[in-house]
Amino acid sequence: xxxxxxxxxxxxxxxxxxxxxxxxxxxxxxxxxxxxxxxxxxxxxxxxxxxxxxxxxxxxxxxxxxxxxxxxxxxxxxxxxxxxxxxxxxxxxxxxxxxxxxxxxxxxxxxxxxxxxxxxxxxxxxxxxxxxxxxxxxxxxxxxxxxxxxxxxxxxxxxxxxxxxxxxxxxxxxxxxxxxxxxxxxxxxxxxxxxxxxxxxxxxxxxxxxxxxxxxxxxxxxxxxxxxxxxxxxxxxxxxxxxxxxxxxxxxxxxxxxxxxxxxxxxxxxxxxxxxxxxxxxxxxxxxxxxxxxxxxxxxxxxxxxxxxxxxxxxxxxxxxxxxxxxxxxxxxxxxxx
Amino acid sequence: xxxxxxxxxxxxxxxxxxxxxxxxxxxxxxxxxxxxxxxxxxxxxxxxxxxxxxxxxxxxxxxxxxxxxxxxxxxxxxxxxxxxxxxxxxxxxxxxxxxxxxxxxxxxxxxxxxxxxxxxxxxxxxxxxxxxxxxxxxxxxxxxxxxxxxxxxxxxxxxxxxxxxxxxxxxxxxxxxxxxxxxxxxxxxxxxxxxxxxxxxxxxxxxxxxxxxxxxxxxxxxxxxxxxxxxxxxxxxxxxxxxxxxxxxxxxxxxxxxxxxxxxxxxxxxxxxxxxxxxxxxxxxxxxxxxxxxxxxxxxxxxxxxxxxxxxxxxxxxxxxxxxxxxxxxxxxxxxxxxxxxxxxxxxxxxxxxxxxxxxxxxxxxxxxxxxxxxxxxxxxxxxxxx
Numbered sequence: 001x002x003x004x005x006x007x008x009x010x011x012x013x014x015x016x017x018x019x020x021x022x023x024x025x026x027x028x029x030x031x032x033x034x035x036x037x038x039x040x041x042x043x044x045x046x047x048x049x050x051x052x053x054x055x056x057x058x059x060x061x062x063x064x065x066x067x068x069x070x071x072x073x074x075x076x077x078x079x080x081x082x083x084x085x086x087x088x089x090x091x092x093x094x095x096x097x098x099x100x101x102x103x104x105x106x107x108x109x110x111x112x113x114x115x116x117x118x119x120x121x122x123x124x125x126x127x128x129x130x131x132x133x134x135x136x137x138x139x140x141x142x143x144x145x146x147x148x149x150x151x152x153x154x155x156x157x158x159x160x161x162x163x164x165x166x167x168x169x170x171x172x173x174x175x176x177x178x179x180x181x182x183x184x185x186x187x188x189x190x191x192x193x194x195x196x197x198x199x200x201x202x203x204x205x206x207x208x209x210x211x212x213x214x215x216x217x218x219x220x221x222x223x224x225x226x227x228x229x230x231x232x233x234x235x236x237x238x239x240x241x242x243x244x245x246x247x248x249x250x251x252x253x254x255x256x257x258x259x260x261x262x263x264x265x266x267x268x269x270x271x272x273x274x275x276x277x278x279x280x281x282x283x284x285x286x287x288x289x290x291x292x293x294x295x296x297x298x299x300x301x302x303x304x305x306x307x308x309x310x311x312x313x314x315x316x317x318x319x320x321x322x323x324x325x326x327x328x329x330x331x332x333x334x335x336x337x338x
Numbered sequence: 339x340x341x342x343x344x345x346x347x348x349x350x351x352x353x354x355x356x357x358x359x360x361x362x363x364x365x366x367x368x369x370x371x372x373x374x375x376x377x378x379x380x381x382x383x384x385x386x387x388x389x390x391x392x393x394x395x396x397x398x399x400x401x402x403x404x405x406x407x408x409x410x411x412x413x414x415x416x417x418x419x420x421x422x423x424x425x426x427x428x429x430x431x432x433x434x435x436x437x438x439x440x441x442x443x444x445x446x447x448x449x450x451x452x453x454x455x456x457x458x459x460x461x462x463x464x465x466x467x468x469x470x471x472x473x474x475x476x477x478x479x480x481x482x483x484x485x486x487x488x489x490x491x492x493x494x495x496x497x498x499x500x501x502x503x504x505x506x507x508x509x510x511x512x513x514x515x516x517x518x519x520x521x522x523x524x525x526x527x528x529x530x531x532x533x534x535x536x537x538x539x540x541x542x543x544x545x546x547x548x549x550x551x552x553x554x555x556x557x558x559x560x561x562x563x564x565x566x567x568x569x570x571x572x573x574x575x576x577x578x579x580x581x582x583x584x585x586x587x588x589x590x591x592x593x594x595x596x597x598x599x600x601x602x603x604x605x606x607x608x609x610x611x612x613x614x615x616x617x618x619x620x621x622x623x624x625x626x627x628x629x630x631x632x633x634x635x636x637x638x639x640x641x642x643x644x645x646x647x648x649x650x651x652x653x654x655x656x657x658x659x660x661x662x663x664x665x666x667x668x669x670x671x672x673x674x675x676x677x678x679x680x681x682x683x684x685x686x687x688x689x690x691x692x693x694x695x696x697x698x699x700x701x702x703x704x705x706x707x708x709x710x711x712x713x714x715x716x717x718x719x720x721x722x723x724x725x
Contacts, residue, residue, distance in 0.1 A: 025506070051506050057536055062495060062529030069499020069513070072443070072484070075506070093526075096489050097496070105485060107690040108477035141691055141699075165693040195697070242698040 001184050007177035009151035010040050010116075012185060013158035014078065018048055021076060024162055026053045027063055028080030028116075037082055038118055038177055060086055064093035067113050068101070076112045076162055084119040085128030085300075091136070098167045099142030114161045115169050119147075120213040120263050121310055122175035124303040131300050132264035137169045138241040138273070145241040146194055147171040149215035151181035153238065159189040171240075173213030197244035199251065203233035206320050207251040209260045209274060211237040214311060218261060221316040230320060240270060248274065249281050256287035257323035261311045266294040293319040362563055364609060365589055366579040370637040372645025380588040387584065389652050395436065395583050396643045397661045399428040402452035403640065404665035406614075408672050409451075409465060413618040417676055418468045422449045426581070426613030429639030430546050431516075432456065433586025434608070437594060438514060440482060443500055445493035446516040448486035449546075453516060457481040461668065462675025471679050491517055491524030494543065498530045501539035501603075512597040514542045514590075520551025522567065523559045531571040531605070540597035542590065543568070543605040546580060548612035553625040568605030580610030581639040611637070684710060 004012065018024045026041055032055035035042030045053035056063045060081060067077035081087045087094075094115065101109050121130035137145050144166050148154040154172070161168035200215070201222045210218045215236045222232035233251050237243055252258050258278055260271035275290035293311045301309050322329035367384070368374050387395075406423050413421040424431065427449070435456030438444070446453055451464050463475035467486065474485035487493035497515035504511050521527050522545060534541050547564055549556050560567070568575035574596075578589045586608055593604035611634040615622050647653040688703040 054502075057529070057532050059525075059529045059532065061526055062533050065492060065495025065526055065530070066499030066502060066533050069445075069496040069501070070503045071499075072478070072496060073500045073503030073507070075503055089525075092489065093492065093495065097492055102693060103690045104473045105478060105690075106472060106474070107693065108479060109484075110693055144692075242696055245697070 001182045003180055004151055004183050005177065006151045006154055006179050007038060007040055009155040009183050010158050010172065011042060013155040014044060017159045017162045023074060024076045024078060026078045027056050027067055029056055029058055029082050031055060031080050036080060038174065060090035061093050064090035068093060068097050071111050071113055072109060078114045078116060078162060081115060081117045083129045084117055084131040084133055087117055087133060095140050099140050103142060110165045111167045112165050113167045117169060117171050118174040119171045120173045120175060121300060121306050134171055134240055135264055135269045138270055143167055143169055143241060145169040146239050147212035149212055149236050151183045155183050156187055156189050157194045160194040163189060171212055175213055195239045195242065195244060197238055197247040198236045199233060200236050201232065201234035203231040205231040205255055206257040206259060206323055207233050207235060207255045209235045209237060209248055210262060211240060213263060214261050217313055218316060221313050224313060225317060225320055230324065243274060245277055248278060252278055253282050253285045256285055258290040259293060259319040259323055260290065261293040261316050263295050263310055265297045266292055267297050269294060288323040288325060291319045291322050364577050364579055365585050366582050367585040367588065368582045368642055368646055370642050372642045372649060374646055383588040383591045384584055389650060392647060393652055393657060395432060396647060397664060398432045399583060399640050400661050401665045401668050402428050402455050404669050405451065405672055408669040410618060412676055418465060419470050420468055420617050420619055422617045423614035424449050424452055426611045427546055427548055428452055429583035430580035430586050430608040430610045433583040434544050434590040437587050437590035441511045442482065443513050444483040445497040446486060447518060448488055450516045454483060457483045461672045462679060465676045469676060469679060471682055491521035491527040494527045494530035497541050498534045498539050501541035502537050504540055510598045512540045512542060512594050514544060516544050518551060519547040519556045519559050519564060522564050531568060531573055534603040535572040538602035541603045542593045542597060543603065545607045546610055547607050548610050550612050552616040552620060565605060565607035573603045573605050575605035577607045577609060580608030581637050583639060583643060
């Protein structure tokens with residue numbers, strides 16, 4: 001076991017993947033000498049050379065499109081998108097090419113591309129640097145989408161994403177880059193499944209589903225709720241497409257109550273899909289309609305207001321109160337003025 | 339020339355000369371009247387093209403024109419949903435396509451069926467996607483040509499990335515990307531040129547300027563000859579008479595040689611003309627002057643090579659009969675391949691979305707297959723009510 005930060009764990013995972021497979025190459029802006037704006041690729045160009053760690057021209061569609069060509073040639077590109085809000089110029093290549101080429105060519109061409117996206121808010125940044133665009137990609141057939149919440153998963157899952165023959169969006173919660181944790185570098189990535197959700201806190205009253213940056217917040221909420229006598233089961237989804245509904249369903253059949261929390265905007269978001277799917281699968285086991293605690297349907301706000309937008313411990317607990325039918329919940333307004 | 343169309347090929351703006359051409363010069367070795375003009379630079383690149391080789395190029399063009407006509411007929415007969423004709427662009431595609439080596443890799447748009455023919459595609463595979471029987475026609479690795487790209491210009495980046503991979507591998511293959519004049523307005527094409535120049539990738543940008551992007555004339559895409567753009571990216575470019583198969587062969591060979599020897603990318607603008615509609619769903623009479631069509635018909639790529647062959651005594655009846663027989667046989671094979679193409683199974687709709695099982699999709703497939711089974715063994719597909 002080694003203690004390392006979240007960011008360092010990704011670096012270590014990248015390094016190991018590059019050691020294991022000479023076809024793994026990194027592409028992105030400022031990832032060479034600088035090591036990326038978050039230093040995730042720090043030292044890798046020096047150790048593996050500029051032919052394996054490519055500083056790309058400043059054009060996201062170009063990076064993604066040339067990664068497609070590299071994959072055609074048998075490489076496993078790992079693309080760094082510098083910030084969440086910069087992924088949109090690459091959107092066409094991701095949705096129309098990366099996601100569809102395996103289907104289009106009836107399996108002849110694989111696209112083992114990993115797209116790393118630092119995402120989410122909470123770092124006081126200007127516009128375009130704090131977004132949560134994951135639902136655009138979970139809605140796109142042909143892509144797999146994961147989000148990591150701790151250094152061990154960051155280390156293991158980046159290797160699993162790179163080894164995956166399908167394209168993977170790998171969402172990194174940038175506000176957690178400096179969180180430290182224990183990482184077992186000897187773990188074999190093939191021994192676990194990045195598609196599996198994980199129950200990180202056992203509970204019996206409410207199932208609280210989240211991923212990425214809000215996992216620590218959800219865990220804290222479970223601790224706080226237990227002080228009030230409410231037992232919360234926290235699930236870290238890890239995989240956002242596909243969602244491991246079997247794990248969520250098993251939990252909800254036990255608790256009868258579901259709260260989903262994410263930073264991304266509410267309408268049409270991943271929480272909506274989870275609420276709908278779980279309602280379809282275990283309606284008769286529900287004691288209350290699933291409740292979403294999410295960012296608002298607004299452009300990501302300026303930094304002095306961002307903590308009003310981001311779900312925090314108290315808003316999550318308010319959602320818990322609502323599925324528990326406690327009268328103090330303020331989040332359920334359907335019976336009120338609206 | 340308010341539509342920005344090219345200088346008239348027949349009016350003396352062609353400047354064959356002893357030195358390498360400038361960016362605006364239109365390279366031409368065989369003029370629209372079938373007269374072979376010597377060229378100080380490019381003759382050496384086609385010195386091996388003797389009489390039989392010229393005859394083969396002619397045969398290729400006749401065959402692909404026949405493929406095009408047969409496919410258009412199949413569409414009109416309801417056997418294909420759509421077809422994008424290449425009529426008029428045979429020389430650009432055969433001349434460039436025949437310059438390639440088998441280990442080169444082509445990334446094309448959807449109109450390069452003559453290039454696919456050069457790569458040795460199974461004829462029915464060309465039609466598979468247009469008949470709606472598959473999402474694409476062939477395994478790209480069997481002929482080293484990606485299946486047609488529909489998003490305009492996207493394939494230029496794929497070619498550039500593939501060429502970057504060639505560089506990493508230390509190989510001397512070349513990636514060749516085909517696109518049209520309309521595509522040159524796309525960001526992807528411009529980004530591809532940036533990347534290709536920055537990495538000095540072995541990629542050839544082969545732009546068929548066929549003067550029309552559906553209904554939009556080339557003047558809407560470019561205010562100056564398209565080939566002039568590439569030098570701004572640091573990429574050498576050349577304009578070639580796209581209806582002159584010999585010139586297209588020559589300039590493509592030069593670009594390939596440059597790429598193989600570490601000289602990086604080249605941009606070729608093949609000035610040609612889309613004689614037909616954009617696709618069989620298009621009606622060019624709504625936007626195009628019939629006189630323009632007549633002008634370009636006079637520069638037909640097949641007719642000019644036939645005239646040249648005739649002047650060389652290489653167009654006797656035995657030869658033309660054999661060319662016709664070949665074209666007829668290819669057309670028959672194409673039609674047979676189309677009509678005998680196996681129908682996809684309903685569950686194929688779910689195949690190959692992912693390379694591994696996927697819990698979301700597997701559940702949907704399971705539900706749909708049980709739904710279909712509920713109609714009984716004979717009623718498998720509920721055609722009624724599907725429209």
